[in-house]
Amino acid sequence: MTPDYAKQLILKHALVSRDAADLASNHGFLGSLKNESGLNENNFHEVMASIAELAPNFTETEDGHNPEIMAALWRIVTLGREWGLSPDSSVTVREAHMFEDWINKIAWAVTMFLDGEESEVAFRDYTSPGNLSDTEAELVPGESAEPGTDDSNEDETETAPRCMHLWSNGLFMNAGLPDGEEVIGDGDFWCSLTQTVLGPDGSYCDGDECRDSSRDCYEVS
Numbered sequence: 001m002t003p004d005y006a007k008q009l010i011l012k013h014a015l016v017s018r019d020a021a022d023l024a025s026n027h028g029f030l031g032s033l034k035n036e037s038g039l040n041e042n043n044f045h046e047v048m049a050s051i052a053e054l055a056p057n058f059t060e061t062e063d064g065h066n067p068e069i070m071a072a073l074w075r076i077v078t079l080g081r082e083w084g085l086s087p088d089s090s091v092t093v094r095e096a097h098m099f100e101d102w103i104n105k106i107a108w109a110v111t112m113f114l115d116g117e118e119s120e121v122a123f124r125d126y127t128s129p130g131n132l133s134d135t136e137a138e139l140v141p142g143e144s145a146e147p148g149t150d151d152s153n154e155d156e157t158e159t160a161p162r163c164m165h166l167w168s169n170g171l172f173m174n175a176g177l178p179d180g181e182e183v184i185g186d187g188d189f190w191c192s193l194t195q196t197v198l199g200p201d202g203s204y205c206d207g208d209e210c211r212d213s214s215r216d217c218y219e220v221s
Contacts, residue, residue, distance in 0.1 A: 003057070006050035007069055013047050014072035015079075029076055033083040036090040044102040045129050047076065048109065055113040055122070070110075077107045087196040093189045093206050096197065100204075160211040164221045165192045165199070168207075193217065 013029035027035060029043040054069060084091050084099045091099055105126050112122035168186040189206045191199045199205050200217045212218060 001049060001053050003053055006053035007066070009046050009050045010054070010069055010072050010076075013043060013050075014075045016068075016072050016075070030079055030083065033080070033089070033091070039091065039095050039099060041129075044106075047106055048123070048126060048128070051106070051109050051113070052119065052123070055109075055119070058110070058113045073106070073110050077103055077110075080106075087198060093197045093204060096204055097206065097209075160213065161220045162207060163210040163215075163218045165217065165219060166205055166207070166210040167192045191217075 012026065013031075015026055015028070015030040015034065027037050027040065027043075029047055032038060032040055032043065051073070054066075057066065058070075080099070080103045083089060084103070085096055089096070109122040109126070166189060168189045170186045186207055188197075189210070190197055191205045191210075193200050197205055199210070199215065201215055203209060203215065209215075210218070
C-alpha cells in the first residue's frame with residue numbers, strides 16, 4: 001500500500017466526497033452505516049492498514065502533516081459512534097459490540113501514533129487478517145490478547161443466569177413450546193427496563209453481557 005492509496009482509502013471510509021453518486025454508492029466504514037448495507041470487517045482492516053501506512057507522517061510539523069486526513073480519521077471515529085452505536089442504529093446488538101471494538105481500536109491507534117508511540121503500542125490489541133501483504137503485516141503487528149491474560153472466569157460468566165430484564169425475540173416466539181424446542185434463536189436483545197439495546201447503566205444488552213452480576217441493573221428471578 002502506498003501513502004497516496006492509503007489517503008484515498010481513509011477519505012472513502014470517512015465519506016469525504018462532494019459527489020452525490022459517490023456518497024450513494026459508498027459502502028465503506030461510514031457508508032455502510034449511512035446506507036444500512038451491513039457491517040463489513042474488511043472496511044475496518046482497510047482503515048487500520050491505512051493508519052499504519054500514514055502513521056510516520058502523523059507527528060510531522062510541516063508538509064507531512066495532513067489536516068484533511070486527521071479530520072477524516074476523527075470523522076470516522078465520531079460519526080461511527082453516532083451512527084453505529086446509537087439506539088436508533090440499524091446495527092444489531094451483537095454487531096454493536098464488534099463495531100464498538102473497531103472504533104476503539106481505530107481511536108487508540110491514531111492517538112498513540114500522535115503521541116509518538118511505536119506500532120507495537122498503537123496496535124497492541126489488533127490482529128491483522130491473513131490476506132494483508134507482508135509489508136502491511138509488519139506495520140500492523142498486534143496480538144489478539146495480551147500475553148498472560150487470565151480467562152479463568154469465562155466459563156463462570158457463560159454459566160451465570162441471564163438478567164431477568166433481558167428480553168429477546170426468541171423469548172416471545174418460543175414461549176409455550178415444549179422444553180428443548182424452538183422456532184428461532186435468541187434474535188435481537190433489548191432491556192425491558194429501558195426498551196432499548198442499552199441497560200440502565202448505559203452498557204449493551206445481550207446474552208453474555210447480561211450475565212454480569214457486577215452490573216447495577218443485574219437481577220435474577
